[in-house]
Amino acid sequence: MGNLGQSHGARGVAAEELRRHNLGAVLEHLHLAGPVTRSRLTAVTGLNRSTVADLIGELSGLGLVAEAPSTIATGPGRPSPVVDVTPHGAVVLAIEIAVDSLALATVGIGGHVFNQVRVARQRGHVRPEQTVRDIGQLAAPLLAALPGGSNLLGIGAAIVGIVRRSDGLVHFAPNLGWRDVPLGAMLATELGVATKVSVANDADLGAVAEHRRGRPGVDHLVYISGEVGLGCGVVVSGEPLLGVAGYAGEAGHNLVNPDGRVCGCGAVGCWETEAGEQALLRRIGSLEAGPALELLDEVERRARSGDATVLEAFAETGRWLGYGIRDLINVFNPEVVVLGGLYHRFFGYLEDGILATAQAAIRASGEIATIAPSSVGSDASLIGASELVLAAAIDDPASIAPIG
Numbered sequence: 001m002g003n004l005g006q007s008h009g010a011r012g013v014a015a016e017e018l019r020r021h022n023l024g025a026v027l028e029h030l031h032l033a034g035p036v037t038r039s040r041l042t043a044v045t046g047l048n049r050s051t052v053a054d055l056i057g058e059l060s061g062l063g064l065v066a067e068a069p070s071t072i073a074t075g076p077g078r079p080s081p082v083v084d085v086t087p088h089g090a091v092v093l094a095i096e097i098a099v100d101s102l103a104l105a106t107v108g109i110g111g112h113v114f115n116q117v118r119v120a121r122q123r124g125h126v127r128p129e130q131t132v133r134d135i136g137q138l139a140a141p142l143l144a145a146l147p148g149g150s151n152l153l154g155i156g157a158a159i160v161g162i163v164r165r166s167d168g169l170v171h172f173a174p175n176l177g178w179r180d181v182p183l184g185a186m187l188a189t190e191l192g193v194a195t196k197v198s199v200a201n202d203a204d205l206g207a208v209a210e211h212r213r214g215r216p217g218v219d220h221l222v223y224i225s226g227e228v229g230l231g232c233g234v235v236v237s238g239e240p241l242l243g244v245a246g247y248a249g250e251a252g253h254n255l256v257n258p259d260g261r262v263c264g265c266g267a268v269g270c271w272e273t274e275a276g277e278q279a280l281l282r283r284i285g286s287l288e289a290g291p292a293l294e295l296l297d298e299v300e301r302r303a304r305s306g307d308a309t310v311l312e313a314f315a316e317t318g319r320w321l322g323y324g325i326r327d328l329i330n331v332f333n334p335e336v337v338v339l340g341g342l343y344h345r346f347f348g349y350l351e352d353g354i355l356a357t358a359q360a361a362i363r364a365s366g367e368i369a370t371i372a373p374s375s376v377g378s379d380a381s382l383i384g385a386s387e388l389v390l391a392a393a394i395d396d397p398a399s400i401a402p403i404g
């Protein structure tokens, strides 16, 4: 009965919504899966050939895709043209603010990285104003090197802190010493661009990168990033778990040792005080203070040479990691627990320790969950920062202003 009562206007709106949805679906497929023939695109979207041709025509008009003649005959008749994204048609400046390093990349639709830079920073609390100025200096040559006519959609930033997504306010970043820093607004001013700045927690973005780029089809995962702190991002039913304000996933500050040490957050015995980078270095003991990236190179060299102190420090840190992973498996019933950052780099040394304690997860969940190193690698947060902006634009391609 409802349908009969619908006005032509309402039906028009529904048809327009459907067309926009299909436009987004075609672009999303090309963005994540790479170039495909037009006939393959018809098959995977379930749309008919003329609809797909129209959608490709519209995306092409927006400067987002291009077609090229196929070189492969796939059956009788004319070969189907190959459709691919045009990377410079939608570009993001992705930024990762870690304790020990700053990284920037210009990333186009399809995940095409135009340029990328990572610089080490001195350990210690780097002030927000200095950080933003450094980002401005690193960004200028990257933006200048983009191909002519590039369409900069926005800026995505990942930071090791608790972030309010709505305006990019960094509420608290204990390992940077930042409190209530309006990072989104500061970046917009520094970079002098009219485009939107989106800021999110680094581990949340690592989870997004792993879900969208690293493990297609895995819709329940927990991502744990190891840096100076320990961050956690969760994907449930294919959607990032953010909480009311975007602060969810701070598992690094769950209590694991009531008799333990004071954490950067002010509490005692947080998971990161036993399983974070500082805990690992503390257990190794004899390392001198210095630039953290060099310290970790030294740790790796000693581990490779079979240094018993270093190997035991990894085993002990792995066991503490496993306690927290056990809890996360019990709470979220994930298909995969992904280890990123420091834990990705040293997974081989940590794995036995992790398994020794994580296996105490309840059996039903524990038998399902795999514990694995990140499949997108050490740039997961940076990739996630680009996806944050690109995914929102791909949802509604018509919102992307064509290149003038």
Ligand SMILES: [Zn+2]
Pocket: 252, 253, 263, 264, 265, 266, 267, 270
């Ligand atoms: Zn804490």
